[in-house]
Amino acid sequence: MSKLVLIDGNSIAYRAFFALPLLNNDKGVYTNAVYGFTTMLLKVLEEEEPTHLLVAFDAGKTTFRHETYDEYKSGRQKTPSELSEQLPLIREMLDAFNISHTELANYEADDIIGTLSKQAEEKAWDIKVYSGDKDLLQLVSDKTKVSLTKKGITNVETYDIQAIDERYGINPKQIVDMKGLMGDSSDNIPGVPGIGEKTALKLLKEHGSVEAVLESIDQISGKKMKERLEENKEQALMSKELAVIFRDVPIHLEIDTLKRQALDTKKVIDLFKELEFQSLLSKFDDVEEEKQELEDVPFEKVENITEEIFASPSALIVEVPSENYHHADIWGIAVVNKTGRYYIPLDSALSSESFHKWAADDSKEKYMFDTKRGVVALGWKGITLAGVTHDTLIASYLIDPSVSSHNVADIAARKNKHIVHSDDAVYGKGAKRAIPEESVLADHLARKGEAVFSLKSTLEEELKKNEQYDLFTKLEMPLSLILGKMETSGVLVDKEQLEKMGEELDAKLEELQKEIHELAGTEFNINSPKQLGPVLFEKLNLPVIKKTKTGYSTSADVLEKLEDQHEIIPKLLLYRQVAKLKSTYIEGLLKVIHPDTSKIHTIFNQALTQTGRLSSTEPNLQNIPIRLEEGRRIRKAFVPSKKGWSILAADYSQIELRVLAHIAGDKGLLEAFQKNMDVHTKTAMDVFHVKEEDVTANMRRTAKAVNFGIVYGISDYGLSQSLSITRKEAQEFIDRYLSSYPNVKEYMEEIKEEAREKGYVTTLLNRRRYLPEITSRNFNRRSFAERTAMNTPIQGTAADIIKQAMVDVSATLEKENLHSRLLLQVHDELIFEVPEEEVKKMRELVPKVMEQTMQLDVPLKAEVSYGPTWYDAK
Structure with missing residues (x-):
């Protein structure tokens, strides 16, 4: 989704100038407005992450408004020369950041902003305007928000339609x-x-x-x-x-040309130095990294490997820079321990019996960064990896999952150990990424090994202080080895079946196209909004919901609003869904089937989400659509790797609601689960005050939407959208729900207060999520943080439970000497491949282990099904 940020240059510069004391560098150049403006700019870039950006300035004192009223803006004090001198420097700063800026004679910055925000609204972009001028509030719409500076320069108050209504009525x-x-x-x-x-x-x-x-x-x-x-x-x-x-300024500037560009690092650093912005320079430490002198880390290159170098414990670096590391080349290996630092070329490691033996020895303690990657990379080379007791990546992620970068260099720098450059500094970025000469590579890997080895005690002390050491050692560390095995095993895909489905979807698309053309009374390109728009809104005279600069909008939200207006609309929506299935899932999955194994080897991201949930990439197997039967049928192509085996799926039932019942301790919810009632029916009974036999399908549907919505911090707007009711009706229902379950309401208030006091919330296993914006003066940011505070303990605990189940089930399979294998984790579901003779045992064993994973005040419930394919197992 495109996001345009528009900044009122003169207004922000003016606010910055008067908010800060008059500063100047050693040359006497005034810098306070530039400093304040740049601070604001950096904050906006970081928080908004705009795809497009422009700063608009006033061109002069006279505008077209003076033709209407001579005295317009008269009486204003003359701009202080100390400020006007800084405006060219602000433009210079924007050039260094590669940020577009403009002005136009006879118009104000407001008019430029109004014109460009209008263009962006017509494209259905999100727009954010920054200014100190309340006049811009007139631009607020369902797509445009306006942030006005309050006290100081970085403290802003953001207005949407609701906020304006609350403030002014x-x-x-x-x-x-x-x-x-x-x-x-x-x-x-x-x-x-x-x-x-x-x-x-x-x-x-x-x-x-x-x-x-x-x-x-x-x-x-x-x-x-x-x-x-x-x-x-x-x-x-x-x-x-x-x-x-005025929103139709004759400006020769299209919003598409305002795409955010990478900053000119050298120019920014040079300007910061010239203006003596030391605190801002520190934000670019990683850019300066190549020039920075690092501590000396001597190492030894070892080609003839002997057991002497494998002291215990040792840091082990297995360098695979590729994002998709399955079958990717290992660039080199490093081992660091109390006896020394050793760089080992890959060929030497592969041919060394000593290395193979040490890697597989569970009693030889190893520390790693991204254990899973190492397990998979060595696994493809025929080397088993065991005995890993510490992972720098996982430790750093648990300590603070909100940190955007968990690479070795950044983790070390955060702990004041400047001993390793970033991978980008050594290998280059993007297309320029390449293996450096061996001496550079060896030095880099030795430094990584030294960082991993020396940071271990520091990170583990923090984990213990946070009461997260058990979470680290008993859950996340064992899980990383399990995920490595799952990735290496992969899941077999029937390529012919996928191709056959692709042909069936082509036939379905052809049939839908024919029906759509008949309903339209003409043939046209369904995929072209330029051709579809006139058919719907001129030929069929459907009501126009939204227009764009290029014509009628035919976006999904527009079509959904027209669904009851004409029978062509449901056909169009179905056509789009089927077309997406074909391109994204059928063609997408066919591309990632590994030629050597005929399997898909997805990558599980263990250190990414802030709730602790696993995600899946290359490809994402967690989002195969299941609402449409055509989508569900894609799972038919996922089959066991051996003939006669079955796919078995075990799914936690309503795990998040059970966690909510436990955490909130609400009598009504506890009763529902303890008596094994249908929780949505029970909610409908409590909220509508009816007997079980009087609960209608619509009542249960509403109750279900609120039950799941509460877990995700639903708003009246969110509920109104999912149930197609008014916001007022939605709010009334939420209020009735909370009065029916008073302990849920009490939990919500208490957890917000706890977040305000501590600055973070935790799951039942002490996974943390930091919420710095819980005390923000900005209503929207604070509200988001409050919703996050309410739902993270629930979602995060559910994530902990499914992860613990993976560890417990894997340990049980090993203990029972079973051949069944864990293949995938998808949300609250575990997928196994099972030999025929183990099906009966697995159907009993898996739910039993999953239900005993964590003791709550309500029973955990896991449901199991199996069949010849993943589809049949559901």
Whole structure:
């Protein structure tokens, strides 16, 4: 999704100048406005992550508004020279950041922002405007939000439609009417003398607009007020006109050209140095890294391997820089321990019996970074890896999952150990990524090994301090080895079956195309919005929901609103779903079947999500769609690797709601699960105050939506969308739900308070999620943090339970000497391949182990099914 950020350059520069003391560098150049502006810019880039960006400036003192009113903006104090001197420096800074900026004679920055935000809205982009000027609030819409600076420069208050309503009691379009009545002293807009904000808002709530107020003067109470309005009719209308942002500026700039570019690092650093912005320079330490002198880390290259180098414990580095490391080349190996630092070329390691023996020896303690990657990479080379007791990546991730970078160099730097460069600095980025000469590679790997070896005690001390050591040693570390085995084993895919499904989907698309053309009464390219739009909105006369710059919008949300209007719409929606299945899943999966194994070897990301859930990439097997039968049938292609074996699926039932019942300790929810009732029916009974036999399908559907919504911190808007009801009805239902389950409401308030006190929340196994914005003055950021505080302990504990189940089941399979294999984890489901003679035992054993994984105040329940394919197992 494209996101456009528009910054009001003059306004932010002005605010920065007056918010900070007058600073200058040793050359006497004033820098406070540049510093404040840049600080704001860095914060915006980090928090908003815009795809497109522009800073707009005022071009001069005279604009088209002066033709309407000579005195517009007169009386303003002259811009201090200390500020005007800094505006060119701000533009220079923007150039260094490769950020577009513009101005246009006769127009204000507001008008440029209004024009570009309009363009972006027509493309259904998300837009965020930053300014210190309340006039821009008139641009707020369902796609545009406006952040206004408050005290200081980085402290902003963000307005959406709801926030404007809460603050003023009017909609964004009425902001200009408010200015028309009350005027604006900063812009010298006169308004109606004697009318302030309070009176203006009262009049607008009663009448709606300046024009309506003036037409209803006779109905307005107060003789003086009537006189003022009567005497200043023209002035009120003119004031409104002056306040309106012009959104059709003849600017030769398309929003597509505002794509965010990589900054010019050298220019930014040089400018920061020139302006003496030391604190900002520190943010670019990793950029300067290549120039930084690192500590000396001597190492020895070992080609003739002897057992003497394998002291215990040892850090082991298995270097596979490729993102998809299955069958990828290992670039080199390093071993670091108390006896020394050793670089081992791959060929030497592969041909060494001593290395093979040491790697597979469970009693030889090893520390690694990304154990799973090492297990898989060595596994493909025929080397078994065991005895790994510490993983730097997993430890760092558990300590703070919100940190964006968990590579060795960054982890070491955060612990003040500047001993290793980043991989990008050594290998290059993107297409330039390449193996360096051996001396450089050897030095880099030895440094990585030294970092992993020396950081172990520091990281484990933090884990113990956080009460996360058991989570690390008993759950995540064993899990990394299990995931490595799962990735290496892969899951067999019937290529012919997939290709056959592709042909069937082609036939379905052809059939749907024919039906759509018949309903339309004409042939056209269904995939072309330019051709589809006129068919729907001109030929079939369907109501126009939204227009874009290039014509009618035919996006999914538009079609969904028209679903009941014509029978062509459901066909179009189905056509798009089937087309996506064909391209994304059939063709996508065929591309990633490994030619040597005929299997798909997905990669499980163990250190990525902030809730602790596993994710899957290369390909993502966790999002194969199951709503459509055509999507579910894709699972038919996933088969056991041996003839006569079965696929067995074990799925936790309503695990998150069970966790909520336990954490909240709510009597109603506890009773539902303890008595093995249908929890959604029970919720409908409690909320609608009816007997079980009187619960209708619609009541249960509503209860189910709220039950699952509560787990994810649902809002009235979210519930209204999922149930197609009004926000008011949705809020009423949420209120009734919370009054029916008072302990759930109590939990929500308590966990928010706990997050405010501690700055983080935890799962039952002490997995942490930090929430720095829980105390933000920004309503939207604070609200998001509060929702996250409520749902993370639930989602995170559910993630812990499924992970622990993987560890427990794997240990049981090993103990029982079973040949069954764990293949996949998908959300709350474990997928196995099982020999025929073990099916009966596995059907009993797997749910038993899963249900005993964690003791809650409600029973855990796992349901098992099996069949010849993954599809049949469900």
